[in-house]
Amino acid sequence: MRTLLFLTTCAAAALLAQATKQWTLQELFQRNIGTKQQQDTAFPPHKIIGNMHYVGSQSFGTFLVTTPAGHILINTDYERTVPVIKDSVEKLGFKFSDIKIVLGSHAHADHMEGDAMVKELTGAQVMAMEQDVPALKAMKPGGKEHPIDRVLHDGDTVTLGGTTLTAHLTPGHTKGCTTWTAKIAEDGKTYDVVIIGSVGVNPGFQLVNNRQNPGIADEYLQAFKVLRGLHADVPLGSHPAMYRLDEKYPLIGKGPNPFIDPAGYKAELDIVEEVFMRTLNEQRTTAQK
Ligand SMILES: [Zn+2]
Numbered sequence: 001m002r003t004l005l006f007l008t009t010c011a012a013a014a015l016l017a018q019a020t021k022q023w024t025l026q027e028l029f030q031r032n033i034g035t036k037q038q039q040d041t042a043f044p045p046h047k048i049i050g051n052m053h054y055v056g057s058q059s060f061g062t063f064l065v066t067t068p069a070g071h072i073l074i075n076t077d078y079e080r081t082v083p084v085i086k087d088s089v090e091k092l093g094f095k096f097s098d099i100k101i102v103l104g105s106h107a108h109a110d111h112m113e114g115d116a117m118v119k120e121l122t123g124a125q126v127m128a129m130e131q132d133v134p135a136l137k138a139m140k141p142g143g144k145e146h147p148i149d150r151v152l153h154d155g156d157t158v159t160l161g162g163t164t165l166t167a168h169l170t171p172g173h174t175k176g177c178t179t180w181t182a183k184i185a186e187d188g189k190t191y192d193v194v195i196i197g198s199v200g201v202n203p204g205f206q207l208v209n210n211r212q213n214p215g216i217a218d219e220y221l222q223a224f225k226v227l228r229g230l231h232a233d234v235p236l237g238s239h240p241a242m243y244r245l246d247e248k249y250p251l252i253g254k255g256p257n258p259f260i261d262p263a264g265y266k267a268e269l270d271i272v273e274e275v276f277m278r279t280l281n282e283q284r285t286t287a288q289k
Helices: 002-020 025-033 036-040 079-091 115-122 130-137 216-229 245-251 262-288
Strands: 046-049 052-054 063-067 070-074 099-103 125-129 150-152 157-160 163-169 178-186 189-196 234-237
Touching (some): 046 189, 178 216
Parallel strands (some): 189 234
């Protein structure tokens, strides 16, 4: 009995430690981007819920929405990651050439550098948030122009074969950082899926006295407000660590769908917002000296 009590106390302490762990900016950044090997190695492709599938690597979140009218790919990652994604799409039994629409989380190379290559391979329409267009136009792997077939605005929807995704502007991390939401059906129920664009602060990001983007801190605050206002049954993100994929994947088929995790969505926002606020306050203090 005493042993049981001891073990229970240990487990509770471990959980509490996990919940109250204070992440440094560097740790959180590293958690998301992983090692180069993790970036370049496929995570086993799998169905997340309904027609939403995972086809990304161990540290880059890439999602395939399959429909009778073709597929939507969210995040092409680096050009070097495109063959990894293609292989994962095919392992799930889908055709890469059936991708009709390419969307992205935000204008950083680890999420959208591969757009031109995927368009070449599939003929898909590439769509991007207006505020990210200048950064995307400057992204030219191998000299290739970044394709943009449709410019999106906050609240715009993208529909294909009965599935609709909504683009929410969640700026700060980039000017046009986009969080995608969709209602996805499974077993007669409909679930709110949210793919977090990113509210991470990268090492070197200047939140105070930023001449290129004086409003960057306010943009982040706007993004947190938008994200807090979204209901997420199934939280996903531009990096799979944002929704603890490695912990959820082994639970597939062993009970309720492990990706249904509204509490996990809030917990992730708490972690990232705490790091953001702490970094902002530190930078403000330094700027006043
Ligand atoms: Zn980024």
